[in-house]
Amino acid sequence: MITNHAEIDVFIGIDVGKHDHHAVALARDGTQILSKALPQNEGKLRGLLGKLRTHGTLLVVVDQPATIGALPVAVAQAAGITVGYLPGLAMRRIADLHPGEAKTDARDAAIIAEAARTMPHTLRGIRVSDENVAELSMLCGYDDDLAKLATATSNRIRGLLTQIHPGLEAVIGAHLDHPAMTALLVKYPTPKALRRAGKRRVETLLAKHAPRAWKRWATAIFTALEEQTVVVAGTDAAGIVLPQLATALAQTRSSRDEVFARIEELVESHPLFELLTSMPAVGVRTAARILTEVVGKDFATAGHLASYAGLAPVTWRSGTSIRGDHSSRRGNKVLKRALFLSAFAALKDPLSRTYYDRKRAQGKKHNQALIALGRRRCNVLFAMLCDGAYFHVPMEATAA
Known part of the structure; x- marks a missing residue:
């Protein structure tokens, strides 16, 4: 909510873009003062705001306050100008009220400025962002990406194991979130490699990563190997793919641990923790x-x-x-x-x-x-x- 709306003299709507923005400025009576394309450049943005300040108090409204719209917001806030944003759903509904079906940056910027002038209840305020919160937002987004990547990689590994040896997948897939299983797949990715290594070597490898469960898991693995003697087509190719997928999964989880450690530090240092x-x-x-x-x-x-x-x-x-x-x-x-x-x-x-x-x-x-x-x-x-x-x-x- 913009609390000082009655004090605003110029309403600036900015349709943000990856490389260029478009700004439209309206006076309180609806007169268009400016309609101009702007690059993602601090100097140009400061120049525009400085020029419009001669008309009175400014309100800058964007349609995306983060990502590609972060620079205009930061420049306006640094200049002491009130900043707000118009949510996407409200933007689309307001656009339907205006004549024409064209979709241009200039039209969108004009709609944002008009909404800021006549419908202040649709706006949301933007406070000066806390550095820790900004860092948290970036890290949480990256953590979400890593989680999706880990899930996709894990599913791919289980799919390949199910294809070449369903019994082996039932044992390894159930504990794929444990480092011992990814280490096992990196070194012995196929049933043939496991048989050649022998139970003793497999037990030694598992014992390094799972000191409590290694014996039980090794027994279950070799029991599953005895239940299937045929070699399914594609097993050799799986022997090339599985070690790489297991390595990628281990690296992804290690990255998540590092990111989470930093997230934990930032959250615990916040006053609201x-x-x-x-x-x-x-x-x-x-x-x-x-x-x-x-x-x-x-x-x-x-x-x-x-x-x-x-x-x-x-x-x-x-x-x-x-x-x-x-x-x-x-x-x-x-x-x-x-x-x-x-x-x-x-x-x-x-x-x-x-x-x-x-x-x-x-x-x-x-x-x-x-x-x-x-x-x-x-x-x-x-x-x-x-x-x-x-x-x-x-x-x-x-x-x-």
Whole structure:
């Protein structure tokens, strides 16, 4: 929410781009002062803002406050200018109200500026970004990419093992998240290589990485090898691919560990760390997502936060034929996933479990009950952030 909208004299809409932006400036009466293409260049942006400052107080509004729109936001904030952004969904709906079907940078910038001038309720404020939060956002995004890469690589390994030796896959695939199995596949990737190495060498290799389970795993591996004597077509090729995939998987997991160590340092050094983690089932990764996706943004009520996270139910009503509620398919997907997984982990907490069981008793399915729990926890999170208060169990729940 832009609080000083009544004091603004010039509304600048910037349609950001990878290499070039387009800026349109409107006076309070709607007169167009400027429409100009701009490169991703600090000097050019400063020059534009300096020129427009002669007309009065400025408001800069962008359609993407991060990634390719980070430089215009940073330049405007450094100059002491109020900055806001127009969410993508609001941008598309407002664009439908304007005549014409053309899609140009100049038209989009003009729509952003007009929305900033006439519909301030559609705007979101942007605060000066904290360096730690900016670093957290980048690291969390990279951690998500690494997680997807690890999952894809792991699935590929299991698929190849299933193709050449299903019994071996049942043993190795079940423990593929352990370093011992990736080390085994790097050195002995095929059934032939395992037989040639012998049980003793395999046990020695596994014992280095899994001192408790090595004997059990080695026995299971050679039991599976005895159950299949035929050689499936493509086994030799798998012997080339599997070591490389196993090496890549080990490297990806090592990178995740390094990234997580830095994320943990940043989260623990943040002033809100103890407040956030006082809530049940909010660990380092969930706290990091709350810091990057929630903190620094303005939400009028807990309902606004829940809607932003995609946890607010959507009501459908049309006469007497269509009646019901369903979960939202919009909102911040990253935040929704973090809060959903946190709600799932919170089932170990007695208070959360009681609420979940009550929703299940009302006829809701598992995911619906979890979303309802996430919505309720969203209310608590909003109150904690607004009041700066740590989580505490209500007195009536304690008495019960």
